[in-house]
Amino acid sequence: MRKVFILLFLIIFFGCKKDLLPKPKAYLSLTYPEKTYEDLTLSRPYSFKVSKMATIINEKNNWLSIKYPKLKASIDITYRPLKNNIRELLTEAEKLVFKHTAKADRIIPQDFINKEGRVFGSIYEITGNAASQIQFHVTDSTNNFIKGSLYFYAKPNYDSILPAVNYIKEDILHLIETLKWRHQ
Template structure:
């Protein structure tokens, strides 16, 4: 009986050693939050200002001063600043200021892409700047009719600039900015 017990113990020990041998545990890599946003739906925005545009229905628009707005994205901690200025023989100064504002981010930006915008039918002309990298803003634009109206726009996130972490939100808001620019009409 002793011999049989020893066989069972040896067999049991072999089974335990065989099935308990696993690979060394490895730490899991740090997970990144996946940011998915629903497809944007747009509402037409119009008030007494000399322009109209379409705005994302999830955004909150507030008029700060006469025809100067903030468009907030609370879920993304982002704000679009939209500023209107009438042209009074100062189109060169307005254009230079808008371009200067964009290129102040060149220190932190990896790349600034310029995309001209021309809508001859509605007399809306401008430039969209896509700022890539760890800059304070990821997108800016200006539009004008070259005679009476000038509007500039930029987006800022309330987070430390880290392009990799805000990229999904930045891309979403940049698409909204482009939609604002493309839907803008002068009255």
């Protein structure tokens, strides 16, 4: 028995001469179409450029949904005319953002100001497994108020959807940067 044990030990110890190396980290390779934009064709109190990859769904009250079928996502846009209620609308928009606090790891705000175009607002990036990963609101501070939210049609798993969030975030920033009010 002792000879068998020694023989097994020698085979295991000297039998494998190949150096073992750790496997390199693998990253998911996702490719998205190159970005192209077109003007929003629906008649609204506002206009902006929207991704050609998206499908626009007309909703009542000047609301709309910007759908990304391949990414299983949508940006839901709500519009409200201002009637001396800007403080109420801003409070409501921020409450909706901070409802995600329980599931969010962080909420990162970023202000947006375009004095020339009279577009003022904030965009909130919500990290973690929250229901919405990006929310924003913009206003001209006198007549118009828009709120937008990014949603995915799946149970939130932030690590898995992060590439899609970043892709659509660029479209949201482009939307805000190209936003124009029709009635000033």
